[in-house]
Amino acid sequence: MRIALVSDCYPPRLGGMEAQVHGLATQLQTAGHRVEVFTITPGSGDPIDGVAVHRLGLPRELPGGWLVNPAAARPLRAALRTGGFDVVHAHLGVVSPFAMDGVRVAHGLGLPVAVTWHSVTARAEPVVRALGYPRRWARRGAALSAVSPVAAAPIRRTAGARVALLPNGIDASFWSPAGGIGAGRPGALRVVSAMRLAARKRPLELVSAVARAREASGVDIQLTIAGDGPLRGRLERLAGATGGAWCALPGRLTPVELRELYRSAQVYVAPARLEAFGIAAAEALASGLPVIAPRASGVAGFVEDNRTGLLVDDDAGLRGALVQVAGDHRLLTGLSSYAREAGPGLDWSNVVGAVIAEYERAIAG
Numbered sequence: 001m002r003i004a005l006v007s008d009c010y011p012p013r014l015g016g017m018e019a020q021v022h023g024l025a026t027q028l029q030t031a032g033h034r035v036e037v038f039t040i041t042p043g044s045g046d047p048i049d050g051v052a053v054h055r056l057g058l059p060r061e062l063p064g065g066w067l068v069n070p071a072a073a074r075p076l077r078a079a080l081r082t083g084g085f086d087v088v089h090a091h092l093g094v095v096s097p098f099a100m101d102g103v104r105v106a107h108g109l110g111l112p113v114a115v116t117w118h119s120v121t122a123r124a125e126p127v128v129r130a131l132g133y134p135r136r137w138a139r140r141g142a143a144l145s146a147v148s149p150v151a152a153a154p155i156r157r158t159a160g161a162r163v164a165l166l167p168n169g170i171d172a173s174f175w176s177p178a179g180g181i182g183a184g185r186p187g188a189l190r191v192v193s194a195m196r197l198a199a200r201k202r203p204l205e206l207v208s209a210v211a212r213a214r215e216a217s218g219v220d221i222q223l224t225i226a227g228d229g230p231l232r233g234r235l236e237r238l239a240g241a242t243g244g245a246w247c248a249l250p251g252r253l254t255p256v257e258l259r260e261l262y263r264s265a266q267v268y269v270a271p272a273r274l275e276a277f278g279i280a281a282a283e284a285l286a287s288g289l290p291v292i293a294p295r296a297s298g299v300a301g302f303v304e305d306n307r308t309g310l311l312v313d314d315d316a317g318l319r320g321a322l323v324q325v326a327g328d329h330r331l332l333t334g335l336s337s338y339a340r341e342a343g344p345g346l347d348w349s350n351v352v353g354a355v356i357a358e359y360e361r362a363i364a365g
Contacts, residue, residue, distance in 0.1 A: 191223045193269050210269075273294050
């Protein structure tokens with residue numbers, strides 16, 4: 001199958017959606033398909049890991065990291081018209097003008113279209129409903145999908161059509177647990193998280209929750225948050241104000257370093273509420289860590305409550321869950337054992353099969 005992936009965001013830009021689109025491209029090629037990526041992210045025009053990348057954007061990002069180029073639709077149309085593609089797969093975040101243009105252009109050329117949402121529309125749902133494009137796309141035969149039930153629900157409401165689940169993929173063999181379940185130091189609990197240190201990911205709330213759980217449980221809960229971002233300074237000050245020796249901020253880690261961090265920990269916490277999927281949490285679960293996360297986030301799509309983790313309703317519930325696992329060794333051992341046995345079930349081999357099924361649905365549509 002010849003496939004065009006259309007995404008505003010792509011490497012070398014860093015982010016979950018960028019990594020997922022590139023991962024999908026490489027996995028599809030490994031499966032024998034021919035893939036080309038179209039993006040407006042600046043960068044080299046050379047292939048990445050053997051994937052052809054067409055960069056149709058401005059030479060550099062606009063202030064604030066905005067990616068906009070209304071003129072990109074014309075070269076995209078020319079490439080799709082002559083490229084012999086069997087399907088066009090557009091990847092959308094909350095704001096994705098280029099990918100939306102890609103859907104419009106592909107429909108205009110009569111090409112089958114698949115559309116995947118990687119973000120939760122949340123407060124933007126009334127705007128999306130008013131603009132009406134999910135419903136129009138569905139009526140024209142596009143196969144609509146989203147990365148989690150949380151991301152799919154508002155699109156399903158606005159489109160009035162089927163929205164399939166197309167979860168993100170991980171390399172399960174890379175993240176697989178090593179050795180036995182770590183008991184940790186007596187009277188201590190090692191908690192980890194990985195995120196961009198930005199308000200939407202709620203790292204400040206995580207530090208506050210751990211500080212209160214330490215006080216309530218009397219257990220030495222050690223927290224490590226991997227990642228970087230604009231809130232790093234505030235996090236350092238907040239941790240310092242609460243006796244910050246228990247809170248480590250090592251910055252952005254390589255995948256190997258992150259895997260070793262997960263293997264040295266006992267619990268992973270994903271505090272964000274507006275999380276469409278939570279790839280770091282999925283990788284942590286694949287590493288054998290039970291996950292604590294909000295019930296309303298996309299992480300709940302692959303975490304089984306009281307089996308591979310604990311799902312909570314609010315910050316008080318998050319604090320309570322930390323107190324619970326810190327004080328109940330049997331609970332923690334049971335969660336860890338089941339997490340290591342079950343994992344998130346999101347290996348790329350499974351995900352690619354689901355993607356191809358969506359392409360076939362688009363072609364049939």
